[in-house]
Amino acid sequence: MPTYQYPKSQELFRRAAGVIPGGIYGHFSPAPLVPPSAYPFFTAKAEGARFRDVDGNEFIDYMCAYGPMVMGYGAAHVEEAAAAQRRLGDCTTGAAPVMVELAEVLVDMMPAADWAFFAKNGADVTNFAIMIARDATGRSKIVMIEGGYHGTAGWMQSPGHHGVTDEDQHHVVRLPWNDVAAFEAVLDRYPNDVAAFIATPYHIPTFADSQMPAEGYWEKIQALCRRHHVVLIVDDIRQGFRLDMAGSSAYFGFTPDLTCLGCVMANGYPISALVGCEALKKSATRVCHTGSTWFQAVPMAAAKANLVKMGEINAPQVMLTRGALLFDAMVNIARTYGYDLKVTGAPSMPYVRITNDESLMLHQDWCAECTRRGAYFTPHHNWFISAAHTDADIQQTLETVDEAFSAIKSKYGTDFQN
Amino acid sequence: MPTYQYPKSQELFRRAAGVIPGGIYGHFSPAPLVPPSAYPFFTAKAEGARFRDVDGNEFIDYMCAYGPMVMGYGAAHVEEAAAAQRRLGDCTTGAAPVMVELAEVLVDMMPAADWAFFAKNGADVTNFAIMIARDATGRSKIVMIEGGYHGTAGWMQSPGHHGVTDEDQHHVVRLPWNDVAAFEAVLDRYPNDVAAFIATPYHIPTFADSQMPAEGYWEKIQALCRRHHVVLIVDDIRQGFRLDMAGSSAYFGFTPDLTCLGCVMANGYPISALVGCEALKKSATRVCHTGSTWFQAVPMAAAKANLVKMGEINAPQVMLTRGALLFDAMVNIARTYGYDLKVTGAPSMPYVRITNDESLMLHQDWCAECTRRGAYFTPHHNWFISAAHTDADIQQTLETVDEAFSAIKSKYGTDFQN
Numbered sequence: 001m002p003t004y005q006y007p008k009s010q011e012l013f014r015r016a017a018g019v020i021p022g023g024i025y026g027h028f029s030p031a032p033l034v035p036p037s038a039y040p041f042f043t044a045k046a047e048g049a050r051f052r053d054v055d056g057n058e059f060i061d062y063m064c065a066y067g068p069m070v071m072g073y074g075a076a077h078v079e080e081a082a083a084a085q086r087r088l089g090d091c092t093t094g095a096a097p098v099m100v101e102l103a104e105v106l107v108d109m110m111p112a113a114d115w116a117f118f119a120k121n122g123a124d125v126t127n128f129a130i131m132i133a134r135d136a137t138g139r140s141k142i143v144m145i146e147g148g149y150h151g152t153a154g155w156m157q158s159p160g161h162h163g164v165t166d167e168d169q170h171h172v173v174r175l176p177w178n179d180v181a182a183f184e185a186v187l188d189r190y191p192n193d194v195a196a197f198i199a200t201p202y203h204i205p206t207f208a209d210s211q212m213p214a215e216g217y218w219e220k221i222q223a224l225c226r227r228h229h230v231v232l233i234v235d236d237i238r239q240g241f242r243l244d245m246a247g248s249s250a251y252f253g254f255t256p257d258l259t260c261l262g263c264v265m266a267n268g269y270p271i272s273a274l275v276g277c278e279a280l281k282k283s284a285t286r287v288c289h290t291g292s293t294w295f296q297a298v299p300m301a302a303a304k305a306n307l308v309k310m311g312e313i314n315a316p317q318v319m320l321t322r323g324a325l326l327f328d329a330m331v332n333i334a335r336t337y338g339y340d341l342k343v344t345g346a347p348s349m350p351y352v353r354i355t356n357d358e359s360l361m362l363h364q365d366w367c368a369e370c371t372r373r374g375a376y377f378t379p380h381h382n383w384f385i386s387a388a389h390t391d392a393d394i395q396q397t398l399e400t401v402d403e404a405f406s407a408i409k410s411k412y413g414t415d416f417q418n
Numbered sequence: 419m420p421t422y423q424y425p426k427s428q429e430l431f432r433r434a435a436g437v438i439p440g441g442i443y444g445h446f447s448p449a450p451l452v453p454p455s456a457y458p459f460f461t462a463k464a465e466g467a468r469f470r471d472v473d474g475n476e477f478i479d480y481m482c483a484y485g486p487m488v489m490g491y492g493a494a495h496v497e498e499a500a501a502a503q504r505r506l507g508d509c510t511t512g513a514a515p516v517m518v519e520l521a522e523v524l525v526d527m528m529p530a531a532d533w534a535f536f537a538k539n540g541a542d543v544t545n546f547a548i549m550i551a552r553d554a555t556g557r558s559k560i561v562m563i564e565g566g567y568h569g570t571a572g573w574m575q576s577p578g579h580h581g582v583t584d585e586d587q588h589h590v591v592r593l594p595w596n597d598v599a600a601f602e603a604v605l606d607r608y609p610n611d612v613a614a615f616i617a618t619p620y621h622i623p624t625f626a627d628s629q630m631p632a633e634g635y636w637e638k639i640q641a642l643c644r645r646h647h648v649v650l651i652v653d654d655i656r657q658g659f660r661l662d663m664a665g666s667s668a669y670f671g672f673t674p675d676l677t678c679l680g681c682v683m684a685n686g687y688p689i690s691a692l693v694g695c696e697a698l699k700k701s702a703t704r705v706c707h708t709g710s711t712w713f714q715a716v717p718m719a720a721a722k723a724n725l726v727k728m729g730e731i732n733a734p735q736v737m738l739t740r741g742a743l744l745f746d747a748m749v750n751i752a753r754t755y756g757y758d759l760k761v762t763g764a765p766s767m768p769y770v771r772i773t774n775d776e777s778l779m780l781h782q783d784w785c786a787e788c789t790r791r792g793a794y795f796t797p798h799h800n801w802f803i804s805a806a807h808t809d810a811d812i813q814q815t816l817e818t819v820d821e822a823f824s825a826i827k828s829k830y831g832t833d834f835q836n
Contacts (some may be wrong), residue, residue, distance in 0.1 A: 012515055019521040019533050021699050024513050043512035063511040070712055073507060089491060091686030093471055093481040093794065094461035095442050097430055103437040105659040114438050120538040120688060121709040127571065131581025136609055140583050145799025152707045153571065163549025163705040165558050170585040263711050269508030270538055270688050270711035281439050289570045289582040290444025292655070293681050293688035301584070301812055363657065376511065 003372035005056040007043040016041075027066055032380045037210050038368030039378075046073035049388040051376075059376040060393045060400075064384035066211035067238055067349075068268035068350050070315065071306060078267045081305030082331075085298045096297035102304045106275050109307065110247045112234075112255050114353035117284060119294050122222070123151025125260040125274040126198065127310035128289045130155075132258065132276070133196035133231035136283040140191050141169045143183065143197045143230075150198060150235050150260075177203040178214045181219060187228050189300060197225055198233040201248035204343065207380050209353070212346030216256040225257075237262035237272065242319055242348040243385070261348075267306045268297035286409025315387040316348060323347030323385040326394050330401050337405040351382040369404035422475040430472060434459075443485055448793040456786030457796075464491035467806040469794075474596045477794040478818075482802035485656055485684035485767075488733065489724060490806025499723030503716045513553045514715035520722045521535075524693050527725065528665045530673050531693035537712050540571025540655035543678040543692040544616065544799075545610035546707045550694070551614035551649035553701040554701040558589040559608050561601065561615045561648075562814050563615050565623035566592075568616060568653050568678075590627055595621040601639060605646050616631060616651040619666035620763065625772070625798050628763030635789065636672040643675075645751045649698070655680035655690065660737055660766040660802070683782040685724045687717035730772045733805040734766060741765030741803040748819050757784075780830050787822035 003205045013030070017023035024030060024041060027310065033039040040053030049072055052058045066071065071078065085098060103116040119125050130142050137309055154168030173190075175182040178200075199221075203211040227231040234256040236248050241264050244251035249259065257280055261273040270293075276284060310316075324347040334341035340355045354363040360379065367379040375397045377383065431804040436443035442448060442459060451457040458471030458614055466489055468492070471474045480490065489496065503516060521534040541738050547606045560573065568574045572586030591608075593600040595617075617639075621629040642652040652674040654666045659682050662669035667677065675698055679691040679740050688711075694702060728734075742765040753761035758773045772781040778797065795801065 010576070012518060012756040014520045016513075019518065019525050020701035021535055023535055024517075024713075025535060025703065026452075026712060028708075028713050040512060042515050043507055045512045046510040047506035051507065051512065053512065054515060059511075061511050065509045065713075066710065067512050067566065069511075073510060079504075086497075089461055089469065091483045091688070092464040093477075093479050093483050093679070094458060094469065095446055096473065097462070097472060099442075100430060100434045100437065103434070105439050115439055117439055117443060118712070121542065123709060126515035127769055131572070134583065140585075141766075143533075154549070158705060161706055162701070163553040165552065165589060165705070167558075167585045167588040167638060171583060186445055187458035187571050238815070263509070267710065268714075270714055271511070283580065285443070288444075288575060288579055291541060291569070293486065293538070293686065294444060295442075295446050295483075296686075297472050339582050358758075375730075413645045 003108055004055070004374070006037070006040050006055050006057070008054040008406065013041045015175035018182065020152060022386065023192060032378070034364045034379060036366060037151050040221050048072045048074070049386050049390065049393050057374070059277050059371070059374050060397055061376050061384040062385070063376060063378060064067065064386050065268055067384055068393040070241060070264045071267045072386060074101050075164050075267055076305045077309045078302045078306050082298050082302045085301035088297070090298045091293050091343070095295050096300065098297055098300045098304060099295065100301045101396035103342060105304055106273060107309050109175045109245055109378065110250070110259065110275055110278065112163045112247055112249055113286065114257050114278040115276060115385065117274045118300065119272045121151065121273050122260060122262045122289055123153055124332065125216065125272045126150040126156065126235055126293065127153055128274050129198065129233045129258045129260055130196055131287045131289065132280055132283045133233065136231060136280055137195045137229060139195035141173055141194045142171055142262060143173045143194055145177045145199045145203055147208070148199060148203065167317045177211050178217055180217065180220045180224070183224055185223060185278070187192045194228065194230045196231040196233050197221060198235055200235050200244065201223055201239045201252055203344065204351065204382055210351040210382060213252055217254050222254045222377045232256045233257060233258045233260065235260045239346065239349065241310060241316060243264060245314065245315050245316060245345055263308055271303055303313065313387065318387045319348035319385045322389055322394065323350065326385070326397065329398050333398065333402050333405060337409050345382055347385070349382050349384050362408065363409065366404055369407045370400055373400045375400040422473070424455070424473050424475070425457050426472040431459045431652045432647050439456060450796070451812055452782045452797060453786060456790050463503060466490045467808065467811050467820045475771065475792070477789070477792050478555060478807070479794050480750065480801040480803070481794060482804050483686055484799070485802055486681045486802050488682045489660060489685045489728065490804060493685055493806065495727045496720045496724050499721045500687065500716050501658060503719035506715070507786050508716045509711050510716045513713050514718065516715055516718045517713065520718045521726050522572060524691060525724055527663055528668070528677065528693055530665055530667055530677050530695065532696040533694060533699050533702065534691065535561055535692045536718065537690045538688050538709055539569065540678060540690050541574065542572055542709065543643055544568040544574065544653055544688045545571055546692050546705065547616065547676045547678055548614055549705045549707065550701045551651065553705050554646060554649060554698055555613045556558060557611045558612035559591055559612045560589055561591045561604055561612055563595045563617045563621055565594045565626070566617060566621065567624065574719045575790070584700070596635050598635065598638045598642070602643055605642065611771040612648045614649040614651050615639060616653055617813055618653050619657045619661065619670055619768065622656060622763065622800055627760065628769040628800060631670055636670050640672045649676060650674045651676045651678065657764070657767065659683060659734060661734050663732065663734060683715045683725055684721035689717035689721055702829070731805065736805045737766035737803045740812065741768065744803070744815065747816050751816065751823060753822050755827050763800055765803070767800050767802045780826065783829065784822055784826045787825045788818055791818045791821055793818040
């Protein structure tokens with residue numbers, strides 16, 4: 001079977017590079033797609049769990065727009081609700097009634113939610129969360145995990161990144177994941193000055209395996225936060241609604257003070273939410289935070305319809321089950337070729353890599369071979385499953401994976417490094 | 419004529435207050451709408467330059483969603499382009515070709531644009547602009563105008579606001595508007611440490627008259643920036659495309675290094691843009707800045723179609739002309755009642771107040787009387803005209819204004835303070 005070629009993507013990218021920094025920037029940049037020649041850059045049409053690029057190649061999509069798509073591109077229940085709201089109004093003077101209804105859905109659905117606040121980006125609500133924590137505690141320090149991602153504001157980025165100042169980082173303290181003692185040491189070092197602890201429900205470092213919470217980790221972190229009056233913030237923007245409709249904290253058995261949610265709740269319509277406990281509602285009211293399109297009603301209607309539908313089918317369980325099926329089978333196929341495929345994180349959004357080559361070149365080549373055959377796998381980012389991935393998608397993916405391992409084996413053998 | 423009542427808005431607001439901080443937060447909060455009982459809080463339907471609230475009252479809209487709506491709610495040319503793109507894909511894996519086309523439209527349209535970068539919020543691009551300036555110059559200080567608004571990140575807010583730390587403000591230097599000498603003094607005080615000067619094209623302080631640039635102001639600021647290698651940033655999020663399709667800097671005759679644009683370009687679809695000069699493209703490429711829905715294609719398609727259409731009819735000129743007609747007539751009506759209505763800023767987005775009472779109570783009451791009769795005027799924010807405001811809208815507004823002055827006059831007379 002001939003593998004995909006991307007002449008139109010590459011031509012359009014050259015045109016893009018003339019008028020857009022980097023041609024395509026941010027997390028959509030082709031830079032980490034190695035080799036870039038294996039990947040399409042521009043999407044012509046997306047439907048269900050698949051998309052077609054500008055060259056007409058079709059892919060089963062394991063990035064799901066890097067997370068936002070969870071129920072299939074163009075999912076009818078979302079688009080119908082969006083269209084109905086759009087006929088009434090979208091970005092208007094005055095809030096839409098659906099804002100209240102959506103807040104009520106979240107408050108009903110999530111034990112950690114007494115109220116909800118809506119914005120656009122995930123980073124809008126991680127930023128808001130730390131401002132609330134600072135206002136409520138009168139403290140300054142924010143404890144986060146080394147390699148944790150909460151957006152691209154100055155304080156969220158690693159020190160020394162382009163455009164980031166020392167002052168941006170002044171109150172940020174970074175700890176290793178799963179290290180309770182390190183948090184205790186910070187609480188000792190800054191008595192009465194730690195405003196918040198913020199982390200994802202499990203750790204998703206870039207270019208590295210995902211790491212689940214150790215037994216008792218969240219319970220201990222929660223206890224320390226309560227004892228020292230530190231605001232406990234879960235950044236559930238990536239994992240949210242891919243583990244549990246009640247929030248990933250419910251999945252891991254704890255209750256944060258604030259939870260950050262992303263546009264996965266609206267199947268990709270641009271909306272984020274901060275939900276929180278009653279005790280922080282006053283600070284959430286008096287910290288000034290807003291944006292021109294934060295009252296946009298269509299994404300709220302989309303989110304409301306989508307959350308209800310996801311709850312009805314228990315979409316996280318669908319994705320966890322389907323992901324486990326797929327990745328277990330992939331591990332087995334890898335083994336038949338003599339490769340060790342390591343799958344970490346939740347099966348609904350795993351980080352996958354071939355361990356046989358620490359340089360990751362073999363892994364990159366295997367991802368490229370899969371992608372060139374229609375299973376879109378990026379080499380250095382966690383993947384995403386949606387509830388729209390069908391049995392046929394999974395079957396076809398497994399065949400593609402088999403072919404790709406075969407191609408890799410003829411190139412590298414199994415003794416790449418040993 | 420009986421004036422409007424809002425029982426359903428008020429009931430829904432009580433429900434909102436249970437599950438949303440402040441009920442409605444941010445710039446949509448009813449708090450500055452005095453008295454709140456004169457205003458609707460929730461919008462049921464919006465079309466053209468009008469909206470209907472949940473109680474069935476209809477308003478001619480002079481807030482235009484606080485700026486984003488510029489060509490009328492539901493404008494056909496925007497909705498058709500959006501719908502066509504939506505059938506292909508919106509928030510997908512991979513960028514859409516329309517991103518490149520939109521960047522090309524902006525680069526062709528604006529002399530200050532050699533490239534374009536897209537995000538969601540206005541604050542996404544004001545933040546990005548200062549990170550680029552810091553990266554490109556290796557400097558830290560950001561000079562802004564006292565009372566200037568660039569979003570709600572820590573550095574943008576006034577010192578001492580809830581949730582803001584001293585370190586957020588450490589590198590921010592605030593100057594009075596139209597004060598070139600003050601900028602020179604800052605350049606002397608921090609030789610080789612001023613990264614950027616950021617301001618709106620003219621000054622729009624909150625709760626105060628708008629202030630146009632003094633003769634030669636921008637020319638002098640530009641010259642100082644060039645001489646001292648300071649990045650000149652125009653925050654054109656509010657004024658952009660309400661003064662000139664080539665950017666408000668073109669209207670005032672200067673060329674910034676970076677220009678921040680908001681969702682007015684997409685008639686309210688959520689998208690913002692930073693456009694800039696070739697010399698800063700490298701920094702714009704290497705500063706890390708991204709968001710989950712920044713590649714959303716529908717707002718890009720909406721923006722492309724809307725910018726082309728706005729260019730065809732010279733929408734800024736339409737709004738400036740129509741605004742001048744309306745506000746000149748309003749000033750005259752005010753005068754017949756013995757009131758002085760002061761209109762500052764551009765006629766397409768003026769700040770309007772009755773000067774006869776410095777407490778602004780009379781002004782608030784007059785805005786309330788207008789709103790209760792269907793001309794939606796807020797007392798403490800600049801207003802917005804759209805190209806969809808018709809002659810009939812203006813005629814009806816003038817009649818409403820007359821009635822409201824009559825009501826105010828019977829309550830206060832003309833000697834409120836004298």
